[in-house]
Amino acid sequence: MPPNLIPRPDVLQVGWGWFQVLLTVTFTAHILLMNAMFGGAVVTLLGAARPGTGGESVARDMAGRVPTLVALAVNAGVAPLLFLQVLYGHLFYTSSILMARWWLAIIPVLIVGYYAAYGVYYRYETPLRPLWSLLAVGLLLYVSFMFANNNTLALRPERWIAGFENPSGAWLNLGEPTLWPRWLHMMVGAVAVGGLFAALVQDTRARRGIEGAAAARDWALRFFTHGSLIQMAAGLWWLMALREDVMRRFMGGSPLASALLVAGIATGVWAVVHAFQKKVRSAALWLVVTVTIMAVMREIVRIGYLDGVFHPETLTVVPQVSPLILFLAVFAVGIGCVVYMLKLAFRAAKEG
Numbered sequence: 001m002p003p004n005l006i007p008r009p010d011v012l013q014v015g016w017g018w019f020q021v022l023l024t025v026t027f028t029a030h031i032l033l034m035n036a037m038f039g040g041a042v043v044t045l046l047g048a049a050r051p052g053t054g055g056e057s058v059a060r061d062m063a064g065r066v067p068t069l070v071a072l073a074v075n076a077g078v079a080p081l082l083f084l085q086v087l088y089g090h091l092f093y094t095s096s097i098l099m100a101r102w103w104l105a106i107i108p109v110l111i112v113g114y115y116a117a118y119g120v121y122y123r124y125e126t127p128l129r130p131l132w133s134l135l136a137v138g139l140l141l142y143v144s145f146m147f148a149n150n151n152t153l154a155l156r157p158e159r160w161i162a163g164f165e166n167p168s169g170a171w172l173n174l175g176e177p178t179l180w181p182r183w184l185h186m187m188v189g190a191v192a193v194g195g196l197f198a199a200l201v202q203d204t205r206a207r208r209g210i211e212g213a214a215a216a217r218d219w220a221l222r223f224f225t226h227g228s229l230i231q232m233a234a235g236l237w238w239l240m241a242l243r244e245d246v247m248r249r250f251m252g253g254s255p256l257a258s259a260l261l262v263a264g265i266a267t268g269v270w271a272v273v274h275a276f277q278k279k280v281r282s283a284a285l286w287l288v289v290t291v292t293i294m295a296v297m298r299e300i301v302r303i304g305y306l307d308g309v310f311h312p313e314t315l316t317v318v319p320q321v322s323p324l325i326l327f328l329a330v331f332a333v334g335i336g337c338v339v340y341m342l343k344l345a346f347r348a349a350k351e352g
């Protein structure tokens with residue numbers, strides 16, 4: 001591959017590890033919220049079609065939550081985008097340009113998807129509800145597929161040549177062997193986690209003694225238990241589809257990668273065991289641990305694919321610590337504000 005295909009990256013102000021940790025932490029937050037949002041939209045679509053069951057109560061509840069989750073997931077996506085562009089921007093922006101038409105379409109598609117999520121809520125009692133629901137799920141699926149395309153393309157500069165031969169920006173990374181299993185793993189996981197999120201809400205209601213909430217919780221929980229079993233198969237497919245040298249890292253080649261794989265599977269299975277026992281809160285806790293481990297594994301995949309092409313440790317550091325200190329201070333204040341805002345919102349909901 002001609003090395004001049006890869007643009008020259010900018011310099012860093014502090015060591016790359018800071019940005020890598022921030023990227024992984026904020027991506028974990030984004031993906032958890034994206035899961036609650038997308039899974040919530042799917043659960044709403046399917047639950048509403050089962051009148052008189054626990055599914056219907058879940059759908060009614062989630063219809064009101066999905067628009068907020070869209071806003072939260074989108075906002076939580078901006079933070080990893082910032083850190084991604086600091087470390088891998090020269091790769092990510094090139095792949096974004098190669099698929100520019102599809103990529104730029106994300107913005108209008110997402111706006112209509114967000115509108116559709118509100119459509120489900122405000123038109124819940126009308127015959128149009130299933131259409132709004134399908135539209136929301138379909139458009140969110142589009143966005144997720146484009147993210148999977150871009151994230152796989154950014155790792156394979158050798159594939160860019162095919163994209164340069166098709167300079168219209170209407171090109172996608174469809175020939176990439178990991179694309180389909182990776183996307184499937186992301187989105188089956190999202191449905192499973194969305195089910196768990198809905199179950200968590202219903203579990204809280206059941207603890208308050210609200211009638212029908214336990215049945216609604218059990219209905220939603222099945223998305224997590226059954227979805228996670230499919231998810232394991234999708235994960236295995238993704239693992240097998242990885243380039244051999246990267247896959248080998250998880251098969252003993254790298255003690256850290258292999259230990260994370262074992263730990264991720266173990267905590268995931270443990271979360272499902274808790275869910276089968278209807279211990280929703282501990283299932284959610286183990287799920288967060290699992291997703292965090294998987295997010296670190298995803299970074300190992302990224303670094304593995306880019307081996308010999310680029311590693312962020314090769315970036316030049318021109319020390320300038322004050323922006324980082326200011327950022328961390330604002331970050332801490334911001335988190336404090338969000339926690340305070342959520343507290344107020346929960347208190348208002350309780351009083352309501």
Ligand code: HEM
Pocket residue numbers: 023027030034038073074075076077078080081082084110140141143144145147148149151152182183186
């Ligand atoms: C426009 C608002 C959004 C922003 C700024 C955003 C940001 C990001 C970023 C930066 C990443 C990659 C991080 C990395 O490579 O480390 C990512 C990954 C991802 N996002 Fe979002 N996101 C947004 C909305 C969404 C929505 C609405 C969905 C789903 C419907 C979604 C689904 C995904 C998925 C599935 C991935 C993982 C792709 C992969 O690794 O293959 N995102 N997002």
